[in-house]
Amino acid sequence: MPSDELRPFGVYVHWPFCLSKCPYCDFNSHVRHAAIDEARFVRAFATEIAATAARVPGRAVSTIFLGGGTPSLMQPSTVAAVLDAISRHWTVAPDAEVTLEANPTSVEATRFRGYRAAGVNRVSLGVQALDDADLKALGRTHTVQEALDAVAIARAAFERYSFDLIYARPRQTPSAWATELGRAIREAAEHLSLYQLTIEPDTPFHTLHATGKLAVPDDDTARALYDVTQETCDRARLPAYEVSNHARPGAECRHNLIYWRAHEYAGIGPGAHGRLDIDGERHATAAEKRPESWLMRVESLGHGLITDDVLTREQRADEFLLMGLRLAEGINPARYQTIAGRPLDPERITMLAAHGLLERHSDGCLRVTQAGFPVLDAVVADLAA
Numbered sequence: 511m512p513s514d515e516l517r518p519f520g521v522y523v524h525w526p527f528c529l530s531k532c533p534y535c536d537f538n539s540h541v542r543h544a545a546i547d548e549a550r551f552v553r554a555f556a557t558e559i560a561a562t563a564a565r566v567p568g569r570a571v572s573t574i575f576l577g578g579g580t581p582s583l584m585q586p587s588t589v590a591a592v593l594d595a596i597s598r599h600w601t602v603a604p605d606a607e608v609t610l611e612a613n614p615t616s617v618e619a620t621r622f623r624g625y626r627a628a629g630v631n632r633v634s635l636g637v638q639a640l641d642d643a644d645l646k647a648l649g650r651t652h653t654v655q656e657a658l659d660a661v662a663i664a665r666a667a668f669e670r671y672s673f674d675l676i677y678a679r680p681r682q683t684p685s686a687w688a689t690e691l692g693r694a695i696r697e698a699a700e701h702l703s704l705y706q707l708t709i710e711p712d713t714p715f716h717t718l719h720a721t722g723k724l725a726v727p728d729d730d731t732a733r734a735l736y737d738v739t740q741e742t743c744d745r746a747r748l749p750a751y752e753v754s755n756h757a758r759p760g761a762e763c764r765h766n767l768i769y770w771r772a773h774e775y776a777g778i779g780p781g782a783h784g785r786l787d788i789d790g791e792r793h794a795t796a797a798e799k800r801p802e803s804w805l806m807r808v809e810s811l812g813h814g815l816i817t818d819d820v821l822t823r824e825q826r827a828d829e830f831l832l833m834g835l836r837l838a839e840g841i842n843p844a845r846y847q848t849i850a851g852r853p854l855d856p857e858r859i860t861m862l863a864a865h866g867l868l869e870r871h872s873d874g875c876l877r878v879t880q881a882g883f884p885v886l887d888a889v890v891a892d893l894a895a
């Protein structure tokens with residue numbers, strides 16, 4: 511087992527506010543009409559960082575991710591103060607990846623240089639679509655031109671940038687998506703996140719879908735859209751390294767790899783989740799989701815956690831499979847055995863391989879195949895059973 515200095519350790523910080531709520535989104539994001547007291551949030555973030563560092567001291571932070579919500583609504587000085595608090599309590603590696611999620615509006619792009627000066631070195635932009643009518647239907651407030659301008663500003667300001675698109679949108683055809691994705695790839699540098707539209711419970715899209723007012727592509731079209739995504743990105747040498755994430759080899763998002771490889775990370779802020787290794791046990795933490803309640807908890811208790819569970823071996827092993835099999839690199843069965851205390855069932859592996867859904871690579875890793883990824887949940891459920 512490598513020492514704490516060598517093991518990857520990520521810090522996730524959640525900014526829970528957006529200017530408006532997109533009708534498909536079920537993330538922990540809130541709209542407030544009064545100004546946000548950013549100084550009060552900075553104090554609370556610093557308090558939670560201190561409390562977490564007291565539980566997992568001596569870590570070398572390899573990645574920091576400011577996610578949301580819309581972190582690009584934060585003032586650059588707020589971002590600088592949060593990064594400063596992290597480096598006061600842990601050692602931040604000189605080559606740490608520091609990502610900020612941004613919405614691609616012109617107002618937010620004006621802050622990019624300030625974020626760079628604060629220490630952010632990677633930005634992830636929520637472009638979502640390169641089609642104005644679809645952006646409107648998704649409830650987005652930016653236009654295609656505004657998004658492309660924000661991408662150009664990101665390219666100039668940061669060493670690394672990525673952007674997100676949502677596909678399998680209502681009425682989207684595989685050929686229209688292929689054209690749109692081709693255009694996106696010409697704007698992309700090293701990384702793209704491509705998410706299939708999911709109809710999440712308790713969202714306006716769910717109600718519209720349930721009442722027949724919003725039609726999403728049927729299964730065959732969704733599969734064709736997925737196949738177009740893989741083919742187009744493979745041709746452009748942006749292969750999928752995870753179900754929805756594409757990168758040039760070596761340009762993967764190191765922070766998200768920490769989740770998928772089941773390494774350790776701290777969750778800071780409203781609704782943030784963490785996985786902390788304390789005295790040989792893995793703790794799964796989660797904070798209060800409502801921003802104002804989270805603030806009050808942190809101010810009175812010194813942290814905002816409402817969950818702090820020690821995971822059983824079974825839970826850890828299931829999580830390892832669920833996260834690791836999302837990756838093209840797959841999982842190391844020996845690591846599974848160490849976590850679970852027993853090996854994976856060889857008969858199930860043989861059966862899944864016979865169905866062409868799973869393969870054993872020459873390096874010994876188990877990987878889901880191209881045919882297996884569209885039915886990933888079933889493959890994981892079968893292996894974990």
Ligand SMILES: C[S@@+](CC[C@H](N)C(=O)[O-])C[C@H]1O[C@@H](n2cnc3c(N)ncnc32)[C@H](O)[C@@H]1O
Nearest residue numbers: 534535537578579580611636674705706707708
């Ligand atoms: C929570 S958002 C944060 C980033 C930023 N607020 C934004 O929306 O641009 C992260 C990404 O999740 C994706 N996303 C959110 N809800 C989704 C859904 N229901 N289906 C597919 N993708 C979704 C979007 O692509 C979005 O960029």
Ligand code: SF4
Nearest residue numbers: 528531532535539579
């Ligand atoms: S801007 Fe992003 S986080 Fe906010 S509601 Fe829309 S998708 Fe969700």
